[in-house]
Amino acid sequence: MHLAHYLGLLHRAQVNLADALRQVGASHRDEPDVFHLCHQQAERCDEYAELLQPFAARYAEEAPAEPDRLHSNLFGGARTGGIGLLRDLQDLYLMAAECDICWTVVGQAAYGARDRDLLAVVQRCEGGTAMQLKWLRSRMKQAAPQALVVAD
Amino acid sequence: MVDRIADPWGPRTPYGSGQEWPVRVDTFLDGDLNAEDVDRWVQSASILHSNGDALDIAVRDGRIVGVRGRAVDRVNRGRVDPKDLYGWQANNSPDRLTRPLVREGGRLVETDWDTAMGRIVARSKELLEGPGGWGHFGFYTSGQLFLEEYYTLGVIGKAGLGTPHMDGNTRLCTATAAAALKATFGADGQPGSYADVDHCDAIAIWGHNVAETQTVLWMRMLDRRRGPNPPALLAVDPRSTAVTREADLHLPIRNGTNMALLNGLLREVIQHGWYDEAYVDAHTLGFDELCRTVDGYPPELVADICDIPAADVRRAAELLGGSQRLLSTVLQGFYQSNQATAASCQVNNLHLIRGMIGRPGAGIYQMNGQPTAQNTRETGADGDLPGLRNWDNPEHIAELARLWNVEPEVIPHWAPPTHAMQIFRYAEQGSVKLLWISATNPAVSLPDLSRIRRILRQPELFVVVQDLFLTETAELADVVLPAATWGEKTGTFTNVDRTVHLSEKAVDPPGEARADLDIFLDYARRMDFRDLDGRPLVKWTTPEEAFEAWQECSRGRPCDYTGLTYDRLRGGSGIQWPCNDANPDGTERLYADAVFPTDPAVCETYGQDLDTGAEFLADEYRAKQPGGRAFLHAVEYRPSPEVPDEEHPMLLTTGRTVYQFHTRTKTGRAPQLNSAAPDVWVELNPADAGRLGIAEGDLVGIASPRGAVQARARLSGIRPGVVFLPFHYGWFDQDPADRTPRAANELTITAWDPVSKQPLFKVAAVAVTRLADGGGVPAPAPTVGGSAPAVAGVPATVGGPAAEANSRAGGE
Numbered sequence: 026m027h028l029a030h031y032l033g034l035l036h037r038a039q040v041n042l043a044d045a046l047r048q049v050g051a052s053h054r055d056e057p058d059v060f061h062l063c064h065q066q067a068e069r070c071d072e073y074a075e076l077l078q079p080f081a082a083r084y085a086e087e088a089p090a091e092p093d094r095l096h097s098n099l100f101g102g103a104r105t106g107g108i109g110l111l112r113d114l115q116d117l118y119l120m121a122a123e124c125d126i127c128w129t130v131v132g133q134a135a136y137g138a139r140d141r142d143l144l145a146v147v148q149r150c151e152g153g154t155a156m157q158l159k160w161l162r163s164r165m166k167q168a169a170p171q172a173l174v175v176a177d
Numbered sequence: 178m179v180d181r182i183a184d185p186w187g188p189r190t191p192y193g194s195g196q197e198w199p200v201r202v203d204t205f206l207d208g209d210l211n212a213e214d215v216d217r218w219v220q221s222a223s224i225l226h227s228n229g230d231a232l233d234i235a236v237r238d239g240r241i242v243g244v245r246g247r248a249v250d251r252v253n254r255g256r257v258d259p260k261d262l263y264g265w266q267a268n269n270s271p272d273r274l275t276r277p278l279v280r281e282g283g284r285l286v287e288t289d290w291d292t293a294m295g296r297i298v299a300r301s302k303e304l305l306e307g308p309g310g311w312g313h314f315g316f317y318t319s320g321q322l323f324l325e326e327y328y329t330l331g332v333i334g335k336a337g338l339g340t341p342h343m344d345g346n347t348r349l350c351t352a353t354a355a356a357a358l359k360a361t362f363g364a365d366g367q368p369g370s371y372a373d374v375d376h377c378d379a380i381a382i383w384g385h386n387v388a389e390t391q392t393v394l395w396m397r398m399l400d401r402r403r404g405p406n407p408p409a410l411l412a413v414d415p416r417s418t419a420v421t422r423e424a425d426l427h428l429p430i431r432n433g434t435n436m437a438l439l440n441g442l443l444r445e446v447i448q449h450g451w452y453d454e455a456y457v458d459a460h461t462l463g464f465d466e467l468c469r470t471v472d473g474y475p476p477e478l479v480a481d482i483c484d485i486p487a488a489d490v491r492r493a494a495e496l497l498g499g500s501q502r503l504l505s506t507v508l509q510g511f512y513q514s515n516q517a518t519a520a521s522c523q524v525n526n527l528h529l530i531r532g533m534i535g536r537p538g539a540g541i542y543q544m545n546g547q548p549t550a551q552n553t554r555e556t557g558a559d560g561d562l563p564g565l566r567n568w569d570n571p572e573h574i575a576e577l578a579r580l581w582n583v584e585p586e587v588i589p590h591w592a593p594p595t596h597a598m599q600i601f602r603y604a605e606q607g608s609v610k611l612l613w614i615s616a617t618n619p620a621v622s623l624p625d626l627s628r629i630r631r632i633l634r635q636p637e638l639f640v641v642v643q644d645l646f647l648t649e650t651a652e653l654a655d656v657v658l659p660a661a662t663w664g665e666k667t668g669t670f671t672n673v674d675r676t677v678h679l680s681e682k683a684v685d686p687p688g689e690a691r692a693d694l695d696i697f698l699d700y701a702r703r704m705d706f707r708d709l710d711g712r713p714l715v716k717w718t719t720p721e722e723a724f725e726a727w728q729e730c731s732r733g734r735p736c737d738y739t740g741l742t743y744d745r746l747r748g749g750s751g752i753q754w755p756c757n758d759a760n761p762d763g764t765e766r767l768y769a770d771a772v773f774p775t776d777p778a779v780c781e782t783y784g785q786d787l788d789t790g791a792e793f794l795a796d797e798y799r800a801k802q803p804g805g806r807a808f809l810h811a812v813e814y815r816p817s818p819e820v821p822d823e824e825h826p827m828l829l830t831t832g833r834t835v836y837q838f839h840t841r842t843k844t845g846r847a848p849q850l851n852s853a854a855p856d857v858w859v860e861l862n863p864a865d866a867g868r869l870g871i872a873e874g875d876l877v878g879i880a881s882p883r884g885a886v887q888a889r890a891r892l893s894g895i896r897p898g899v900v901f902l903p904f905h906y907g908w909f910d911q912d913p914a915d916r917t918p919r920a921a922n923e924l925t926i927t928a929w930d931p932v933s934k935q936p937l938f939k940v941a942a943v944a945v946t947r948l949a950d951g952g953g954v955p956a957p958a959p960t961v962g963g964s965a966p967a968v969a970g971v972p973a974t975v976g977g978p979a980a981e982a983n984s985r986a987g988g989e
Contacts, residue, residue: 062931065788159791166592174312175309175313176608177608
């Protein structure tokens with residue numbers, strides 16, 4: 026059963042997103058909403074990673090070796106400035122999108138494995154990830170015209 | 178005669194449930210003048226708070242010499258707030274601006290209008306050249322201009338320049354009211370009527386020091402409390418105020434925990450079955466999720482988070498749940514605090530699940546702080562579109578484009594209009610290059626003042642300030658435009674309960690000062706804004722024509738003004754919108770039919786996630802099939818972004834006194850008001866004061882990570898661990914050589930609610946230290962209201978003979 030690999034992928038994606046949210050928040054401290062919401066959402070990611078941990082450990086016991094090129098590398102550090110903010114939010118968006126699709130995949134697998142507990146975790150968390158995407162999209166829509174057309 | 182400084186609320190006129198509130202006419206005239214000495218009485222309404230009290234301005238020899246309440250008006254039945262009784266004297270102040278000023282070699286020098294406007298127009302035209310020119314313009318206006326002025330400004334900004342960067346200081350005071358109303362009901366608009374005080378059997382006051390911010394509304398509540406069948410009274414406030422001392426139950430919760438309290442109260446109401454199942458089923462969405470969320474907040478947990486006894490949570494729920502006609506009012510204790518919109522929505526939830534809306538006595542006031550804030554919101558001079566339209570609805574944009582005869586693409590609608598804090602951020606980054614500030618004083622009123630001053634001083638930022646006086650903000654401007662004020666110009670404005678009043682010109686403005694409307698019209702003319710047919714974009718030249726243009730804009734929208742005229746507003750009472758063919762005499766209460774403006778074609782917003790502010794899209798909204806039902810929003814409690822730590826162990830909250838308004842631009846120039854509250858103070862609980870070795874009157878330093886201020890200590894009934902600073906005190910009347918920092922906003926955090934974008938003024942962590950002995954002299958704090966002393970021996974605040982006013986029950 027390969028479910029453990031996708032659980033590991035999702036778990037690491039949540040951990041990476043939490044880390045990236047904190048870096049972006051710190052780098053854009055002068056955008057107070059970004060700073061505060063990045064930290065708030067990083068805590069949400071921490072919580073999701075923690076919820077996934079026992080399932081990842083349990084399924085790892087019956088998993089074959091991890092396949093090649095399983096994990097993605099979507100973040101190379103935070104930037105500064107107006108366009109830097111836009112670009113950083115875009116990184117976060119792509120990382121949240123990876124989490125989002127992983128929840129779908131893991132949820133499907135949970136049905137297959139008839140694992141009600143895992144399904145409950147997926148159902149509890151996937152909405153929160155979707156909201157992160159929505160927030161990032163809203164914030165980028167607001168920032169884009171000023172950063173791309175107006176700013177010198 | 179009544180000293181309305183010593184007794185801001187005046188004599189009681191008790192009345193019972195369902196009776197009409199008795200008339201009491203308050204009058205104050207200059208010096209020894211009597212009514213016979215007055216040449217003319219000119220109709221107006223209050224401009225120093227949001228209550229909308231109707232009054233007449235007394236004129237003698239071309240000068241304002243006093244005011245008298247209008248007995249005929251539904252809002253105040255003749256009563257006048259002390260700020261209005263005395264505040265008009267600021268109009269006659271010798272330091273009014275009478276000529277435009279421009280910056281020359283680092284100094285502001287007098288000039289003529291042509292030169293001043295010429296500079297603004299030259300800079301504007303330069304900035305408009307090239308792609309994205311619109312984005313260099315920011316407008317920061319007020320809650321104190323008139324409807325006609327806001328609408329004109331809105332059209333100039335949104336259809337002339339095409340900038341989304343327009344907001345008002347309403348962002349600091351009522352943005353959450355608007356956001357909570359939109360989130361729950363689909364559109365802005367106060368459900369209740371002030372007449373609900375006459376009918377209610379319980380009043381719940383949520384973070385609202387109504388006794389000091391809307392004294393006439395408080396008089397009405399007190400008169401009910403002194404009459405037969407008085408309403409029960411619940412107050413939520415970390416301070417001891419005249420309201421909490423009158424209340425049957427006071428919950429002095431820890432700042433920033435409103436959300437936990439409301440979730441706990443809703444849980445009790447639901448678990449005891451004190452909700453209206455039929456109403457919930459027929460008229461709301463989201464009840465099951467609300468039940469799931471609030472289920473996690475049992476009284477013991479709420480008691481722990483809010484630091485109040487669990488038994489009081491249960492008692493409060495019983496008071497709310499047992500009421501048959503419940504009236505709620507909400508203000509800054511919620512709006513400027515943690516989870517502002519989410520917590521305010523829970524008050525709406527309480528009323529919806531109990532079916533306590535749209536009938537006499539069952540009402541909600543999501544209050545405004547300022548006299549004309551409702552108009553800033555309606556007309557699109559702030560972060561909204563005119564006529565409560567939805568920026569994300571292409572049909573609404575098309576309506577505006579047809580009305581103004583411009584291309585829809587000109588009207589900024591690709592994202593929500595930019596909120597004030599973001600406008601200042603763009604100015605800080607240099608992409609907003611012209612900032613036009615009208616009738617507000619951000620150098621004292623915005624959070625983290627050292628940053629705001631730095632932004633306003635940036636040489637690349639062209640700052641225009643339009644005001645009555647050389648305010649702290651005007652001192653930093655490149656061009657200062659002298660404006661006329663209340664009593665010197667004509668226009669309309671709308672109060673909290675949707676009552677529209679006409680305020681007529683009584684006297685000429687001083688010197689070359691001009692009405693704000695005329696200034697905006699002059700700018701539009703000089704900029705030569707045109708519509709698609711090459712005609713002037715702004716087609717009106719008088720206030721009444723501007724009002725008529727606005728009426729067309731409001732047609733068919735929730736705030737429909739089409740049934741009103743200046744003539745109808747003359748002589749009698751103010752009239753509540755919507756006023757149209759279907760409701761020719763106006764509308765006392767919204768939602769009497771339980772049909773809410775949530776239809777996708779009507780609603781002002783497609784909704785937001787209350788935790789993050791994420792915007793929902795049109796399709797997502799339609800999928801909810803609201804069909805005229807209201808939304809019950811469920812949200813978990815989250816701690817504030819800033820909580821006390823070792824270095825900053827106390828919580829700061831800021832607010833007002835009854836005697837001052839905002840940054841004292843007017844009230845600081847009215848002798849009776851100013852001497853009642855002449856200087857800043859800090860309120861401390863005696864237990865904290867004892868621990869820190871602070872006595873009444875000692876000089877105290879209050880420091881946050883942003884800055885520090887000094888104030889003398891008032892030992893008061895505020896909850897332990899919390900200190901209070903009034904935010905009124907800037908430095909315009911301090912000797913420049915001897916300016917000690919005293920503005921509360923030196924300390925406040927730059928953070929805002931994710932939905933309403935209202936700054937968090939109620940939750941800064943601070944350190945408090947004793948700086949010097951007060952020598953036994955008490956703090957310069959009033960003994961009335963929230964700053965009442967906890968220790969004996971402080972002389973009472975009085976106004977003396979100069980403050981004696983007439984107050985006559987029954988009328989003249």
